[in-house]
Amino acid sequence: MVFKEGTFHGEIPEHFDGPHPAVLETAVADALAAAGTVDPSDVAVTCENGVIYLTGRVGSAEEIARAIDIASSVAGVRAVESTLVAG
Numbered sequence: 233m234v235f236k237e238g239t240f241h242g243e244i245p246e247h248f249d250g251p252h253p254a255v256l257e258t259a260v261a262d263a264l265a266a267a268g269t270v271d272p273s274d275v276a277v278t279c280e281n282g283v284i285y286l287t288g289r290v291g292s293a294e295e296i297a298r299a300i301d302i303a304s305s306v307a308g309v310r311a312v313e314s315t316l317v318a319g
Contacts, residue, residue, distance in 0.1 A: 253279035260284050260303045270299045275316065277303070282310035293318045 236254065256279045264272040275288040284303045290296055296316045303312045 256282065256284065256306065256308050259306045260309065263302050263306050264299060267298070267302050270295045270302065272299070275299065282308065284309050284312045286312065286314040286316050289317050289319060291318065 257277045260279075261272065261275075261277045264270050264275060264277070271291055275286060275290065278285045278287075284306075286299055286303060290299060296314060296318060299316060300312050300314050303309060
C-alpha cells in the first residue's frame with residue numbers, strides 16, 4: 233500500500249518532525265519489490281514513528297527473514313516488527 237506524502241496546502245505540516253511515514257512505507261515496499269528474493273504481493277507495509285510493520289503472507293520462513301533484513305536496511309527505518317506468515 234502506498235500513501236501520498238502528507239501536506240497542508242502543498243506544504244509539509246509544521247508539527248511534522250522527520251520524514252512522513254508514507255515515505256518510509258514506499259521506500260520499504262520498493263526495496264522488497266526490487267530485491268527479487270521476496271514475493272511482496274501479499275505483504276502490507278505500514279510505518280509509525282520510524283518502526284516498520286510487515287503483515288501478510290510470503291512463501292517461506294526464509295522469505296520472512298529476508299523481508300525483515302531488507303526492511304531493516306532502508307535508510308530511516310529504526311526497527312522492524314513482523315507478523316508475516318509463511319505458506
